[in-house]
Amino acid sequence: MNYWLIKSEPDAFSIDDLAARGAAGEPWDGVRNYQARNFMWHDMQIGDQVLFYHSSCKDVGVAGLAEVLSDAMPDPAQFDPESRYFDPKATAEKPRWYLRRFGFVRKFAHVVPLATLRAYPDLQQMMLLQRSRLSITPVRPEEWRIITELGLNQRPD
DNA sequence: GCCAACGTTGGC
DNA sequence: GCCAACGTTGGC
Secondary structure, three states, rough: OEEEEEEEEEOOOHHHHHHHHHHHHEEEEOOOHHHHHHHHHHHHHOOOEEEEEOOOOOOEEEEEEEEOOOOEOOOHHHOOOOOOOOOOOOOOOOOOOOEEEEEEEEEEEEEEEHHHHHHOOHHHHHHHHHOOOOOEEOOOOHHHHHHHHHHHHOOOO
């Protein structure tokens, strides 16, 4: 079992949107970075646990928890000329981009802010903090423990 | 909206 | 295969 962090702009797709998908989850299309793709394609496994991160928004940080629901499959958007994720170099025989389905687990009462992560000595090695533009990054067990503890122990308003 | 970081593209 | 130009991401 592995731990991961995935980023999403909540204006486009938030933790609430993921919750609304229910048990079917959401196909995570549009990943167009090779390193992120390789994590998702080769290294994830069904059942892996995921931190859901909100980027490019008012409350930047970890918004809740998700999980890997499916095996990897070719991202259909790469074949669709109408899609912003269309890739003319991808073919059905040799797809370039893959996706998996992610499912909702829970939402934190409050986002655990990026600034909080940055302030924790034990989180300094997080790949998120070192490779800030990568949309999918692995998370170490100790990092998972710290962040979920922060998220789950918050008081609701 | 600005701008730094950084991944990708393409000419040579 | 190098590297400059370019485009995108994402925090602030």
